[in-house]
Amino acid sequence: MTLLTVADKTYLCEKEETVLEALLRGGVAVPYVCKLGSCQTCLVRSLQGTPPELAQMGLKDTLKKQRYFLACRCYPTEDMTIRLSDQSAFYRDGIVTKNQMLNHNTMLLEIKFADAFEFYPGQFVNLQRRDGLTRSYSIANIPQQSNTLAFHIRRLPEGRFSEWLHDELETGDTIAVSEPRGHCFYLPQRSEQGLLLVGTGTGLAPLEGILLDALQHQHTGVIHLFHGVCEVNDLYRSDFLQDLAAQHDNFTYTPCLSGKFVPVGFAKGYAHDVALATLSDLKNWRVFLCGHPDMVNQMKRQAFLKGAAMRDIYADAFFSA
Amino acid sequence: MSDSTTETTHATLYERIGGEAAVNAAVDLFYRKVLNDYRINRFFDGADMEKQIDKQRAFFTMAFGGPNNYTGQDMRNAHAHLVKKGLDDSHFDAVMEHLGATLVELNVPAELITEAAAIAESTRNDILGK
Numbered sequence A: 001m002t003l004l005t006v007a008d009k010t011y012l013c014e015k016e017e018t019v020l021e022a023l024l025r026g027g028v029a030v031p032y033v034c035k036l037g038s039c040q041t042c043l044v045r046s047l048q049g050t051p052p053e054l055a056q057m058g059l060k061d062t063l064k065k066q067r068y069f070l071a072c073r074c075y076p077t078e079d080m081t082i083r084l085s086d087q088s089a090f091y092r093d094g095i096v097t098k099n100q101m102l103n104h105n106t107m108l109l110e111i112k113f114a115d116a117f118e119f120y121p122g123q124f125v126n127l128q129r130r131d132g133l134t135r136s137y138s139i140a141n142i143p144q145q146s147n148t149l150a151f152h153i154r155r156l157p158e159g160r161f162s163e164w165l166h167d168e169l170e171t172g173d174t175i176a177v178s179e180p181r182g183h184c185f186y187l188p189q190r191s192e193q194g195l196l197l198v199g200t201g202t203g204l205a206p207l208e209g210i211l212l213d214a215l216q217h218q219h220t221g222v223i224h225l226f227h228g229v230c231e232v233n234d235l236y237r238s239d240f241l242q243d244l245a246a247q248h249d250n251f252t253y254t255p256c257l258s259g260k261f262v263p264v265g266f267a268k269g270y271a272h273d274v275a276l277a278t279l280s281d282l283k284n285w286r287v288f289l290c291g292h293p294d295m296v297n298q299m300k301r302q303a304f305l306k307g308a309a310m311r312d313i314y315a316d317a318f319f320s321a
Numbered sequence B: 001m002s003d004s005t006t007e008t009t010h011a012t013l014y015e016r017i018g019g020e021a022a023v024n025a026a027v028d029l030f031y032r033k034v035l036n037d038y039r040i041n042r043f044f045d046g047a048d049m050e051k052q053i054d055k056q057r058a059f060f061t062m063a064f065g066g067p068n069n070y071t072g073q074d075m076r077n078a079h080a081h082l083v084k085k086g087l088d089d090s091h092f093d094a095v096m097e098h099l100g101a102t103l104v105e106l107n108v109p110a111e112l113i114t115e116a117a118a119i120a121e122s123t124r125n126d127i128l129g130k
């Protein structure tokens, strides 16, 4: 018999009872469908207590590491404190320390915190305005001594949140930032694995974090980054990435232009098409896809068909609100 | 000794074939074959790969006689919209083909493959809405 704590209330979990059964019996509305560990609807997170192996079987490594588990497959072996996936996020205030244009429509935004902000590079947060308007943005750096998070914010015409960030938010202002989310990030295992990074637009943001993280962990496999935009002036971070490529033998950076005018030195076409044409076999590769939902969905399928295992494909589609 | 013998005879196909680990190994192989098969891939055009993969997990759990709550009626309902799009015996046969090939590739013993195929075959009328 173990004790389960959810939102400060305690529930008894009988022997041979799953966390899901115990919580449903206690009146907690945990979402679930199959109760078989297949649908993963009852994914919850352990804040305290180690989930048994069975409860994490079939989950992505990144989810496991964050102690997510399936309530329907969890016969707890110790007391646990659990958070349901839809429980409201915790927000913290950060201070804007930098807002600087990276190109004609994309801004580097830096937000600093009083104390450590733990995250895995590649994760995203929700930013919230005073009136409650909320949008997701990917973290573009790796953890800093200064507790600063970096973001790449593209200004959308008529975009309610992005225009506000660009036009009104000033250095010194405070802004509410959620805890980090998402499981599109690098894990320092199988360091000989090839890494394929494909991003469109500000999909480069999480990829930059993932790239820096992998390099910092001395990833030995080859790393290919394909960044897709329309025209040359939509690119950003190019010099920085080219320098990185010059410093690291295993890293290649390919800027791809889908527009009509393609100067020498740039690949022509959509980033994922260029990537697929460059790499013929993705067996044993780890794949990261960020940005436009159509690119992400198509490429997920293509990468899978080219041999990448489903659990080695990490993606963040930038669905708009 | 007698204990383990009894256990073997009582173990379900799902357990003998390797349980969830076997399902996990089979899903990627199988789904890649299905998506590459022009005869049937149009039925699997759903945008969300992860959801599709979950359904394939359900498929294998079922074919292995593993724990599931699907009834024949559920199978009818799940495939009814495909029958409307023209799902017929030839497509069913193609799926059976990929199921067999996947298990061969995973070195599953022939007699277990036969058992799994028989379970899948038993759903034919429900899947095709007959």
Ligand SMILES: Cc1cc2nc3c(=O)[nH]c(=O)nc-3n(C[C@H](O)[C@H](O)[C@H](O)COP(=O)(O)OP(=O)(O)OC[C@H]3O[C@@H](n4cnc5c(N)ncnc54)[C@H](O)[C@@H]3O)c2cc1C
Pocket (backbone or CB within 6 Å): A124, A135, A136, A137, A138, A139, A151, A152, A153, A154, A155, A156, A157, A158, A159, A160, A161, A162, A163, A202, A203, A205, A206, A316, A317, A318, A319, A320, A321
């Ligand atoms: C997981 C995740 C991570 C994200 N990371 C980033 C990031 O790192 N950087 C970043 O800039 N954005 C990112 N986004 C997108 C961001 O959350 C907002 O959707 C975006 O900034 C638009 O918000 P808005 O309020 O300015 O526009 P809205 O007021 O919501 O929309 C304005 C108009 O623009 C249209 N629109 C929305 N998105 C696009 C688009 N991509 N292209 C063209 N038109 C569009 C809308 O349909 C609408 O008509 C991310 C989204 C998700 C889900």
Ligand code: HEM
Pocket (backbone or CB within 6 Å): B040, B043, B044, B046, B055, B058, B059, B062, B063, B070, B078, B079, B082, B087, B091, B092, B093, B095, B096, B120, B121, B123, B124, B127
């Ligand atoms: C061989 C026997 C078969 C079995 C045991 C089987 C089993 C299943 C199961 C358990 C599901 C998940 C249902 C759910 O939870 O929604 C499913 C879904 C699905 N099956 Fe089958 N299936 C079989 C044959 C086929 C065939 C022949 C096709 C098409 C060629 C097919 C195409 C699909 C598709 C596309 C889905 C997803 C439906 C959706 O997303 O709405 N299946 N199947």
